[in-house]
Each structure stands twice: as C-alpha cells, then as structure tokens.
Amino acid sequence: MKNINAHALFIFTLVYEYKSFSHVARQQNVVPSSISRVISQLEQSLGCQLFYRNTRSVIATENAEILIEYARNIHQNLTEVFEHIGEQQSEIRGRVRLNAPVLFGQLHIAPWLAEFNELYPKVVIDLTLTDEYIDPYKTSSDLIFRIDALPDSNFHARVLHQVKYYLLASPRYLNKSPKLYHPQDLIHHQCLVYQGVYGPNIWRFKTDDQLQEVPIQTTFTSNNAAALMIAAEQGMGLVLFPDWLVQQQIQQQTLMPLLTEFQGSIHNTQQSISVIYPHMKTMPTKIRVMIDFFVKKYGTPTYWQCD
Incomplete structure (x- = not known):
C-alpha cells in the first residue's frame, strides 16, 4: 500500500457525506475533476473501489463504509493536534529545554527563572548545566547558551555580550608579591589556571593592536572556576x-584588576x-519570549560589565 495523505482522507469524508463530487468541488473551490482525481488516487493506494459513480449519483461501497470511521477519527485527531499546538503558541505554554555552562547558569540564568515563571506559569523549564561542549546537531535543547566564538551559521545566534577578561589578584596576594608592570612579569608570579579544552596554558594580552602570548607556569589548575576563585x-x-x-569580586574588592591597559584573554578569538x-x-x-526575557534582563550593556 502506498502512503495515504491526510488531505485525501479529508476529501473522502466530504464525498462520503455529500455523495457528490461537484458539491465538494464547489466547497473546496476546485474543479470536480480535481476531486475525482484525489478519490481515484486514494482507491489506487488502497487497492479497492470506494464509490460507484454514475451521472446522477455517487454511492459508497462496502469498503467506503469500513474506511469512513477511520478517516473521521484521523481527521478529528489531526484537528485536535493543530488546535493544541495553536493553543500552545497563543497561550505560551509547553516545555523549554535550556543548556548552559555551569557557573554562567548558576549566576545568570537560575536567579531569573522564578520571575520568568511568574510571567509564564504554563511554561515548563528544563535546565541542564554542563561545561562540556554541546553539539547543537546532537542535542534536544531548544536554547543553548554558548560562551565561545560565534557558532555555526546553520543555527541562529542571538549575541548577548562580548566577553572581557580581567587579570585579578587579592589584596593579600598583592601585599606579599612582586609588582606587576607588564605581562612578561607573570613569570615571577603564581598563576591559577582553568583546566579547560583550550590547549597549552597561554594567557594573551593585547594593546595597540600588538598581541603578546605569555606561557604560564601554574601553581594550581582546576576544571572548576569556583575552586580557582x-x-x-x-x-x-x-x-x-x-x-x-x-563582577561581584571586583565590586567588593576581594579581587583587584591588574594590567588594565591590556586586553587579556585565554583564547585567540573574540568570545561572545x-x-x-x-x-x-x-x-x-515559548522560545521567543524566553530569549526576549533574558535579553531584557541582561540589558545593554549587560549588568555584569565591570567598566
């Protein structure tokens, strides 16, 4: 049996009800031969005759009597599905699956979700936090918060922020350590390095369009930024x-910015x-309002910018 499309079954139910090709054709704003062709193709797909036709009437066969209940149920089910989807669109309901890096999610997503829930109580939020790379082609996430270079052009991307890096140390460390005047002075300092997927421990500093790459001798490495903090x-x-x-550490002065005349980074490309x-x-x-919500909450410039 060949594939049978829902439209053909819908036309079949109309012909069965009105017992007239021409009546159905007028209702659907097509020529009668178009309706006849749909029914003939349906009969061919099923391998049986559905109607006896003559110049005066259209009579349903025994096969049509069997098919009609199935066809009506299929049409009703599809109608309910489309109505349900339409309700979800208009009422803003359903599940939104989010994916984000661990600390970013803890700091800048989770704190806002209660407010989002008050605005859209019928939206179910599914938040997964991981620092592993998430392939958009292989995930079931609706929205992925990514801190990286701009993603594959096959996906839409709403840029929320251009990341700026800060070289930081506590007052306690600065009081006991040599003065730091230049990136090359880092060889005389203890450095705490995030152990990610970025290759060798190289910190990059740029000023006046000149890039300096400084290999770092680490005192402490970790794959958890909170531990390093x-x-x-x-x-x-x-x-x-x-x-x-x-942002909080700089505002509270538990960590002090250093070499602020340089633009620091651990990457060789601009991170967004x-x-x-x-x-x-x-x-x-549900996806659109989620994006708009975070764009509004983060602001322009974003609320965590330190300058």
Whole structure:
C-alpha cells in the first residue's frame, strides 16, 4: 500500500457525506475533476473501489463504509493536534529545554527563572548545566547558551555580550608579591589556571593592536572556576577570568584588576555570550519570549560589565 495523505482522507469524508463530487468541488473551490482525481488516487493506494459513480449519483461501497470511521477519527485527531499546538503558541505554554555552562547558569540564568515563571506559569523549564561542549546537531535543547566564538551559521545566534577578561589578584596576594608592570612579569608570579579544552596554558594580552602570548607556569589548575576563585580570594595567586564571572569580586574588592591597559584573554578569538537555536520557519512563542526575557534582563550593556 502506498502512503495515504491526510488531505485525501479529508476529501473522502466530504464525498462520503455529500455523495457528490461537484458539491465538494464547489466547497473546496476546485474543479470536480480535481476531486475525482484525489478519490481515484486514494482507491489506487488502497487497492479497492470506494464509490460507484454514475451521472446522477455517487454511492459508497462496502469498503467506503469500513474506511469512513477511520478517516473521521484521523481527521478529528489531526484537528485536535493543530488546535493544541495553536493553543500552545497563543497561550505560551509547553516545555523549554535550556543548556548552559555551569557557573554562567548558576549566576545568570537560575536567579531569573522564578520571575520568568511568574510571567509564564504554563511554561515548563528544563535546565541542564554542563561545561562540556554541546553539539547543537546532537542535542534536544531548544536554547543553548554558548560562551565561545560565534557558532555555526546553520543555527541562529542571538549575541548577548562580548566577553572581557580581567587579570585579578587579592589584596593579600598583592601585599606579599612582586609588582606587576607588564605581562612578561607573570613569570615571577603564581598563576591559577582553568583546566579547560583550550590547549597549552597561554594567557594573551593585547594593546595597540600588538598581541603578546605569555606561557604560564601554574601553581594550581582546576576544571572548576569556583575552586580557582576561592584560591585567588585567599591569596594563592592570579587568575584571568571573564567579566560575567567576577563582577561581584571586583565590586567588593576581594579581587583587584591588574594590567588594565591590556586586553587579556585565554583564547585567540573574540568570545561572545550567545544563545543559539535551530533554524525554524516559525519560532514557537515559548522560545521567543524566553530569549526576549533574558535579553531584557541582561540589558545593554549587560549588568555584569565591570567598566
């Protein structure tokens, strides 16, 4: 049996009800031969005759009597599905699956979710936090918050922020350590390094379009930025951290910015905070309002910018 499309079954139910090709054709604003062709193709797909036709009437066969209940049920089910989807779009309901790096999610996503829930109580939020790379092609996430270079052009990306890095140390560390005047002076300092997927421990500093890459001898490495933050605040060494992570520490002066005339980074490309999502002909309302919500909350410039 060949594939049978829902439209053909819908036309069949109309012909069965009105017992007239011409009546159905007028209702659907097509010529009668078009309706006849749909029914003939359906009969061919099923391998049986559905109607006896003559110049005066259309009579349903025994096969049509069997098919009609199935066809009506299929049409009703599809109608309910489309209505349900339409309700979800208009009422803003359904599940939104978010994915984000661990600390960014803890600091800048989770604190806002209660407010989002008050605005859209019928939206169910599923938040996964991981520092592992998430392949957009292999994940079921609706929105991925990515801190990286701009993603694959096959996905939409809403850029939320251009990341700025800060070289930081606690007052305790600065009181006991040599003065730091230049990136090359880092060879005389204890450095605390995030153990990620970025290759060798190289910190990059740029000024006047000149880039300096400084190999770092580490005192402490970790794959957890929170652990490095604690060590830095306790005077163990220097960290090179993004602005979204260190706003509070800078404001409270538990960590002090250093070499501010240089633009620091642990990457060789500009890092952005973006929210990415697949191409869609029509974006579900639940996704759109989620993006708009965080864009508004983060602001322009973002609330965590330290300058």
